[in-house]
Amino acid sequence: MSDMRWWRRGRRVDESAAVVVGVGNLLLSSALSWMLIGGGPFFEATTRAEETAAQEFAVSVFGCWLAAGLVLFLVLGMMRTLVGHVLAMLLPPAALVLVLLAL
Secondary structure, eight states: OHHHHHHHHHHHTHHHHHHHHHHHHHHHHHHHHHHHTTOOSSOOOOSHHHHHHHHHHHHHHHHHHHHHHHHHHHHHTOHHHHHHHHHHHHHHHHHHHHHHHHO
């Protein structure tokens, strides 16, 4: 019975949660994209080893966060939040690639 209660609660707050998750994911995805090109909000790689370590860390955090969000929002039945999560996680890296290709 309690499992059904969590599912209903998730469906009820889906719309407001989608906005919060989308904004949070945009910030996280933008910071991770910045780390992929060698910079960071509070970190600047000075050696090639530091840059590689930052890139590997950013890719692992990105993949885990994307997969965890997909599983969580699918289990809770929060479809708006799921779509917002996927779009907010994939748009900043796609925009970064397009900008870099245009230069």
